Amino acid sequence: MIPYALIIAWLLPLGGFAVLVFFGRRIGEPGAGILAAGLMIASAAIALVSGFNWLGLNTGGATTLSLKIPWIYIGDQAMDFGVRVDSLTIVMFTMVTVVASSIFVYSVGYMHGDKRFARFFTYLSLFGFSMLGLVLADSLLGLFIFWELVGVCSYFLIGFWFEKQSASDAAKKAFIVNRVGDFLFIVGIATMFSMTGNLTLEGIFAKVREGAFAGHDTLLTFAGICLFFGAVGKSAQFPLHVWLPDAMEGPTPVSALIHAATMVAAGVYLVGRIFPILTVPALHFIAYIGAITLFGSALIAIVMTDIKRVLAYSTISQLGYMILSLGIGGWVAGLFHLITHACFKALLFLGSGSVIHGCNGEQDIRKMGKLHAKMPITSITFLVATLAISGVPFLSGAYSKDAMLSAMLGFSWVHRAHWVLFLVPAVGAAITAFYMMRLYLLVFHTSARDHHVHDHAHESPRVMWLPLAFLAVLTVSIGWFGSLPQQHQGASGETAVAAGSGLIGLIADAQPQWAVSRQSSNAPHGDPPAPPPEGARAETGAASAGSHEGSHGGFHLAATVIATGAMALGFLLAFLTYSFGVISPEQTTRRLQPVYRLLVNKFYFDELYRATVVAFVLKLAAFGRWFDRKILDGIADGSARWVTRTAFFSGLTLDNKGVDGAVNGAAELAFASGNIVRKGQTGRIRTYVLTMATLVAAVVFYIGMYHYIY
Amino acid sequence: MIELQHYLILSAALLVLGLVIIVSKRNAIAILIGVEFILNAANLNVVAFSSQGIGGLDGQTAAIFLIVIAATEAAVALAIFLNFYNIIATIDVDRGDKLRG
Amino acid sequence: MIKPLFFYIFALSSVAAGVAIIASTNIVRMAYWLIGMLLSVAGLYFLQGAYFLGVIQIIVYAGGVAVLMVFGVMLTSQRVAAQLRPRRWEVLWLLVTAAMLLTGIVATLLDARWSPEEAAASNNVADFGIHLLGKFVGPFELASILLLIALLGAAYLARPKVPTVKPEDTPK
Numbered sequence: 001m002i003p004y005a006l007i008i009a010w011l012l013p014l015g016g017f018a019v020l021v022f023f024g025r026r027i028g029e030p031g032a033g034i035l036a037a038g039l040m041i042a043s044a045a046i047a048l049v050s051g052f053n054w055l056g057l058n059t060g061g062a063t064t065l066s067l068k069i070p071w072i073y074i075g076d077q078a079m080d081f082g083v084r085v086d087s088l089t090i091v092m093f094t095m096v097t098v099v100a101s102s103i104f105v106y107s108v109g110y111m112h113g114d115k116r117f118a119r120f121f122t123y124l125s126l127f128g129f130s131m132l133g134l135v136l137a138d139s140l141l142g143l144f145i146f147w148e149l150v151g152v153c154s155y156f157l158i159g160f161w162f163e164k165q166s167a168s169d170a171a172k173k174a175f176i177v178n179r180v181g182d183f184l185f186i187v188g189i190a191t192m193f194s195m196t197g198n199l200t201l202e203g204i205f206a207k208v209r210e211g212a213f214a215g216h217d218t219l220l221t222f223a224g225i226c227l228f229f230g231a232v233g234k235s236a237q238f239p240l241h242v243w244l245p246d247a248m249e250g251p252t253p254v255s256a257l258i259h260a261a262t263m264v265a266a267g268v269y270l271v272g273r274i275f276p277i278l279t280v281p282a283l284h285f286i287a288y289i290g291a292i293t294l295f296g297s298a299l300i301a302i303v304m305t306d307i308k309r310v311l312a313y314s315t316i317s318q319l320g321y322m323i324l325s326l327g328i329g330g331w332v333a334g335l336f337h338l339i340t341h342a343c344f345k346a347l348l349f350l351g352s353g354s355v356i357h358g359c360n361g362e363q364d365i366r367k368m369g370k371l372h373a374k375m376p377i378t379s380i381t382f383l384v385a386t387l388a389i390s391g392v393p394f395l396s397g398a399y400s401k402d403a404m405l406s407a408m409l410g411f412s413w414v415h416r417a418h419w420v421l422f423l424v425p426a427v428g429a430a431i432t433a434f435y436m437m438r439l440y441l442l443v444f445h446t447s448a449r450d451h452h453v454h455d456h457a458h459e460s461p462r463v464m465w466l467p468l469a470f471l472a473v474l475t476v477s478i479g480w481f482g483s484l485p486q487q488h489q490g491a492s493g494e495t496a497v498a499a500g501s502g503l504i505g506l507i508a509d510a511q512p513q514w515a516v517s518r519q520s521s522n523a524p525h526g527d528p529p530a531p532p533p534e535g536a537r538a539e540t541g542a543a544s545a546g547s548h549e550g551s552h553g554g555f556h557l558a559a560t561v562i563a564t565g566a567m568a569l570g571f572l573l574a575f576l577t578y579s580f581g582v583i584s585p586e587q588t589t590r591r592l593q594p595v596y597r598l599l600v601n602k603f604y605f606d607e608l609y610r611a612t613v614v615a616f617v618l619k620l621a622a623f624g625r626w627f628d629r630k631i632l633d634g635i636a637d638g639s640a641r642w643v644t645r646t647a648f649f650s651g652l653t654l655d656n657k658g659v660d661g662a663v664n665g666a667a668e669l670a671f672a673s674g675n676i677v678r679k680g681q682t683g684r685i686r687t688y689v690l691t692m693a694t695l696v697a698a699v700v701f702y703i704g705m706y707h708y709i710y
Numbered sequence: 711m712i713e714l715q716h717y718l719i720l721s722a723a724l725l726v727l728g729l730v731i732i733v734s735k736r737n738a739i740a741i742l743i744g745v746e747f748i749l750n751a752a753n754l755n756v757v758a759f760s761s762q763g764i765g766g767l768d769g770q771t772a773a774i775f776l777i778v779i780a781a782t783e784a785a786v787a788l789a790i791f792l793n794f795y796n797i798i799a800t801i802d803v804d805r806g807d808k809l810r811g
Numbered sequence: 812m813i814k815p816l817f818f819y820i821f822a823l824s825s826v827a828a829g830v831a832i833i834a835s836t837n838i839v840r841m842a843y844w845l846i847g848m849l850l851s852v853a854g855l856y857f858l859q860g861a862y863f864l865g866v867i868q869i870i871v872y873a874g875g876v877a878v879l880m881v882f883g884v885m886l887t888s889q890r891v892a893a894q895l896r897p898r899r900w901e902v903l904w905l906l907v908t909a910a911m912l913l914t915g916i917v918a919t920l921l922d923a924r925w926s927p928e929e930a931a932a933s934n935n936v937a938d939f940g941i942h943l944l945g946k947f948v949g950p951f952e953l954a955s956i957l958l959l960i961a962l963l964g965a966a967y968l969a970r971p972k973v974p975t976v977k978p979e980d981t982p983k
Contacts, residue, residue: 684804686741686897690733690905697912704918715920717855720822722916724848726909727829733905734897737838739883743845746876747829750852761859764925767942770861774943777871778954782961784876788883789968795886 002050003067003085006093009046010136012039013128020125024118030108032118036125037104043128044097051094054087055506066138066202082200084138088335088510091503092135092269095339098474099261099346100128102467106350107253109463110357120160120251127153131262135269139200140189140227143270147185147230150263151178157258158250170246177243181233188226191219192277205276209514217279220516224282227274228289235267235319238293242605244316248308252353255308260315260349261342268322268338275331276515283517284418287327291424294320296603298431302438303599306363307352310439314389315345317432321404321425328421329517330407332484332508337400339503343478344388344397347471351382354460354468355443359453365442367450374457377465379444381472386440388475390433391567398563399479401429403504406559413555429563433570441578484508717758724751736802738791742784749780817858825851842880849873863936 016039024032068082104124111120130149137143152175159171193199195216196207213220231237236244247259258264271278271286278286294317301313318341325334356363358375372379388397405425412422448454459465482502576582589596601607728747735741753773760769798805828848832841849872856865897905943951 685806686733686736686803686901690901690908693729693733693912694904694908697908697915700915700919701911702915704915704922707922708918714925715923716818716822717859718920719917720825720855722913722920723826724829724852725916726913727826727833729912730905730909731829731832733908734833734902735841736897739838739880740832740841742880742883743832743841746845746872747848750849750872754852754855757856757859757861757864759925761861762925767939770864770939771943771947773861773864774867775947775950775954777867778958781871781876782957784879785965786961786968788879789965791883792886792969 002053002090003065003083005046005050005053006085006089006136007067007083009043009050009093009097010129010132012043012046013125013132015039016125017122017129020118020122024122027118029112029117032121033104033108033111036121037101037108039125040097040104040128041101043132044094044101047090047094047097051090054090068138079141079199080139081142082138083136084201085136086510087506088272089135091339091506091510093132095342096128096131096135096262099342099471100124100131100257102470103253103257103261103346103350106256106353106464106467107251109461110253110353111251116160120157123153123156123160124253124257127157127258127263131266134266138202140192140204140274141199143273144182144186144189144230147234147266147270148182150258150266151175151182151234154178154247154258154263157254158247160250160254164249166246167249170243170249174243174247177240178233181229181231181240184226185230185233188223188228188230191223191226195219195223201273205512205514208277208516220277221279221282224274224278225285228271228278228282228286231267231270231323232289233267234270235264235323236293236316237267237320237323238289238296241293241297241316242602242609245309245312245602248306248312252308252349252356255312256346256349256353260311260345264315264319265322265338265342268319268326268334271323271326272331272335272338275326276512278515278517280517283327283329285327287324287418287421290320290322290324290327291421292320293317294324294428295424295431298428298435300599300602301435302431303596305366307355307365307368307439307443308349308363310365310435311345311348311352314348314432314436317428318345318389321401321428324421324425325404325407328408328411328418330404330411331511332504333400333403333407335507336479336482336504337404339507340388340396340400340475340478343471344385344475347381347385347468347475348389350464350468350471351378351385354378354464355382357460357464358457360456362450362453365439367453368443369446369450370444370448370454371457372444374454375459377459377468381465381468382444383440384472384475386436390436390570391429391563393560393564394480396475396477396479399482399504402556402560402563405429405563406556409559409562410555426562426566430566430570430573433567434574437571437574438578441574446578478503714758714762714764717754721751721755721758724748724754736804738794738803739788741803742787742791745783745787746780749776749783752776814858817854821851821854821858824848825855838884839881842877842884845880846873846877849877863939 013036016036019035020027020032027035065085066082067085068080070079071081072079104121107120107124111117114120127150130146130153134143134146134150137146155171155175158174159168162168162171189199192204196204196212198204198207208220229240233240244259244264248255250259297313297316297320301310301317304310304313318337322334322337322341325331325337354375355368355371355378358371358378359368362368384395388395391398391401405422408422408425412419480502482504484505573583577585577588598604724747728744728751731744731747732741733744735744753776756769756772756776758769759765760767760773794803794806825848828844828851831844835841835844849868853865853868853873856862856868
C-alpha cells in the first residue's frame with residue numbers, strides 16, 4: 001500500500017502544476033498559492049500517514065518495498081520505471097513534503113502583490129513533484145531525470161525576478177555550474193551501465209557484489225567519483241560551490257526550500273544511495289572534499305554582510321559536514337543531519353525572509369539591529385534555529401552534529417593519518433556557532449544602526465509567522481527519543497538486533513547492509529545479513545555513528561563534549577565581540593587585513609573561474625564565431641573586413657586626407673562586394689531548402705546508382 | 711498493363727516537381743503549392759501499394775490521414791503567411807531574412 | 812486497354828500542371844493549375860479502385876484546400892502579377908539537384924521488386940470504413956483533435972490585430 005500512497009502523494013504537486021500552468025493567471029493572487037499549498041499539505045499528510053504505517057509494519061531491520069513498470073525497451077532489456085521505498089525514502093519524503101508545505105504557506109504571504117504570483121507557485125509545484133520523484137526513484141536513470149528537473153526548476157526560480165540583471169545572471173551561473181557536475185554524473189551512470197548492464201540501484205549493487213568490477217578497482221573508484229561529482233554540483237561542494245551564494249537572488253522562500261532544505265541536500269542523498277559502490281579511495285576523496293568545503297565556507301560566512309549570503313555559506317558548510325560524514329562512513333549521522341538541517345535551515349531562511357520583508361527589502365545586516373522588539377516571533381524562532389545549528393544540547397541540530405562528530409572522531413581514531421578529518425569539523429563547529437550568533441545579534445540585538453530601517457520594521461503577517469512557529473517546533477523536537485539499533489550478543493552466541501527508535505533509528509534501518517568499502521576488510525564475501533560486524537565498520541572507519549556500545553560509547557561522549565565546548569567557545573567569542581564590545585570587529589579586521597580581504601572575496605574563486613574557465617570558453621566562442629563567419633560569409637567578406645581594418649589603421653596612422661579617402665573607398669568597395677557575396681548565401685529559407693534537398697538528392701542518387709556502378 | 715512501378719515513377723516525378731516549385735518560387739503561396747505536390751506524391755505512392763495488394767487497406771488509410779494533415783497544414787500556413795504579409799507587406803519569402811548571419 | 816490510356820492521360824496532366832506552375836509567374840494561375848493536378852491525382856485514385864479516396868481528394872483537396880489558397884492569394888497580393896523570379900544561379904543549382912533526385916529515385920525503382928500479396932485488398936467502401944474506425948480509430952480521433960487545434964490556431968494567427976471596423980460603424 002505504501003508505495004501507491006506515496007505515488008499519489010508524489011503526483012499531487014504535478015496536478016497542481018498542470019492546473020496552474022494553464023489556469024494560473026486566471027486563478028490569480030491568493031487562489032494559486034492556496035491551491036499549491038493545499039495540494040502540498042495533502043501530500044505531506046499522506047506522507048505522514050504512510051510514515052506511521054511504516055513504523056507499524058516494520059520493527060527494525062531494513063525492508064524495501066518496490067514497484068516497477070516497464071518503461072523503455074532496449075533490445076530485450078527493459079528499463080523499468082520503478083519506485084523504491086525504504087525507511088530513508090519515507091523520512092526524506094516526509095521531510096520534503098512537510099518543509100515544502102510550510103514554505104508554500106509562507107510564500108502566500110511573502111509573494112503577496114508580486115505580478116507573477118501564480119507563476120511562482122507553478123514552478124514551486126513542479127519543483128515539489130521533481131524533488132519527490134528524485135526521492136522515490138529506484139534507478140540512476142530515474143534519479144538523473146528528476147535531478148535535471150529540480151535543476152531546471154531551480155533555474156526558473158533563481159531567475160524568477162529576471163528583470164534584475166543579477167538574478168538572471170545568477171540563474172545562468174547556477175545552471176551552467178551544475179552542468180559540469182551533471183556531465184560527470186552521467187559519465188558515472190554510463191560507466192555503471194556499461195560494466196553492470198543495469199541501472200537500478202539494487203541491480204547495480206548486486207552486480208558489483210557479484211564482481212562486475214573484479215580487477216577494475218580503479219574504474220569503480222572513477223565511477224564512484226564521477227557519480228559523486230553530480231552531488232558536488234547540486235550540493236555546492238568545494239570546486240563547484242560558487243553558484244549557491246549567487247542563487248540567493250531568487251525569492252527567499254525559494255532559497256529556503258530549494259537552496260537550503262531540499263534540492264541541495266539531494267547531493268547528499270545521492271551519495272547516501274550510491275554508498276555501497278564507493279570504494280575506499282573514493283570515500284577518502286569525498287571526505288576531503290567535504291572537509292575543505294565545510295571549513296572554507298564557514299570562514300567566508302564570518303565576513304559576509306548580506307543576511308542571505310551568510311546563510312548560504314552556512315548551508316554550504318553544513319552540506320560539507322554531511323558529505324564529510326558520509327565519506328568517512330558515518331552514513332546514518334550524515335543523513336540524519338540532512339533531515340535536521342533541512343528543518344532549521346528552512347527556518348533560518350524563512351526567518352531571514354521575514355526580516356527582509358519587515359525591513360522593506362533591506363538585506364544588509366549592517367543596517368539592521370534591535371529588531372527583536374519589532375518582530376518578536378521572527379526573533380525567537382530565528383534564535384531557536386541559531387541554537388540548533390550551533391549544536392546546543394537537546395535541540396535537533398545537536399543530536400545530528402554529535403552523531404557526525406563521533407563518527408569522525410572514531411574514524412580518525414582508527415586512521416591516525418586522517419586526524420585532520422576530525423580537527424576540521426570540530427573547529428568548524430566553533431566557527432559555525434560564532435557566525436550564527438553574530439548574525440543573530442547583529443540583526444535582532446545590538447544597536448539600531450539605520451533608523452530608517454528600524455523605524456519602518458514590522459512583524460510579518462500571520463500567514464508568514466505560522467510556518468515559522470511550526471518549523472521551530474520541528475527544529476526543537478525532531479531529534480528527540482532517537483537511538484540506533486543495537487546488537488546484543490545472545491547467550492547462545494547469535495546476534496540479536498534491538499530496533500532503533502526515533503528519527504535516527506528510522507534512518508539507520510535504511511543503512512546499506514553491504515558496501516564495497518567494507519568488503520575489502522575481514523567481512524566474508526557472503527556477507528552478513530543484519531548490520532555489519534563492528535570490526536568491518538572500524539576497518540573503513542564506519543564507526544557506526546553514535547553507537548552506544550563498546551568503545552564507541554566513549555567516542556560519542558568525547559564528541560559531545562568537544563562539540564559542546566566548541567559551540568560554547570564560538571558563542572562566547574560572538575558575545576564578546578558583538579554584545580559586550582570586548583573585541584572590536586573593526587580592529588580585528590584591520591589587523592587581519594589580508595585574511596579579511598581573502599574571505600570577503602570568497603577566496604577569489606569567482607575571479608579564478610573567470611580568468612580560467614570563463615576566459616577559455618569565451619575564447620572558444622570567439623573562435624567559433626570567427627569560424628562561422630568564415631564559412632558563412634565567404635572569404636570575400638572576410639577580406640573586405642581585413643581591408644577595412646587595414647584602411648582604418650592606415651587612415652588613422654597616416655592621417656592623410658587624400659590617402660585616407662582613397663583607402664577608405666577601396667575598403668568600401670571590397671566591403672560591398674563582400675556583402676554581395678554574402679547576400680546570396682544566407683538568411684533565405686529557400687536557400688536552406690535547396691541545400692538540404694541537394695544533400696538528400698546526392699544520397700538518393702548514390703543509392704540509385706549503386707547497382708549500376710557495382 | 712500499368713504496374714506499380716508506373717505509379718511510383720509518376721510519384722517521383724511529382725515529388726521532384728514539388729521540390730522545384732518550392733525552391734524556384736519566391737511567392738509564399740506558391741511554396742505551399744509545392745508542398746501540396748509533394749504530399750500528393752506521397753499519397754499516390756501509398757495508394758499504389760495498397761491497390762496492388764501490399765499492406766491491405768493500410769495504405770489508403772494513411773492517405774486519408776495525409777489529406778487531413780495537408781488540410782491543416784495549408785490552413786495554418788496560410789494564416790502564418792497572412793501575418794507575414796501584415797508585417798512585411800509582401801509575400802516574397804526572400805524578404806523574411808531577419809535571421810541572416 | 813482503356814486503363815493505361817487513362818493512366819497516361821492523368822499522369823501527363825498532373826506533370827503538365829507541375830511544369831505549368833513552374834513556368835507561370837501568375838499566382839492565381841498557379842492555384843488553378845494546382846487544382847488541375849489534384850483532380851488528375853483523384854482520377855488516378857479512381858483508376859486504382861480507391862473510390863472513397865478519390866472522392867475525398869476532390870472534395871477536401873480540390874474543393875477546400877485549393878479554394879483556401881485562392882483566398883490566400885486574394886488576401887495577400889495586391890499586385891496580382893508580382894514578378895518574383897529566382898536568380899539564375901539558383902535555377903542552375905536547382906536543376907542539378909532535381910535531376911540527381913529524379914535519376915536516383917527512378918534508378919532505385921527500376922531495380923526494385925515487390926511481391927504482391929495473394930489477395931488484393933478489397934476496395935469496398937464499407938470495408939474501408941470498418942478499417943478506418945476499427946484498427947485506426949485512435950489516429951482517427953487524434954486527427955479530429957488536430958483539425959480542431961489547427962482551426963483555432965489558424966483563426967488566432969490570422970485575426971486582425973487592429974479592429975478595422977468599429978462596432979458603432981456597422982450599419983444597422
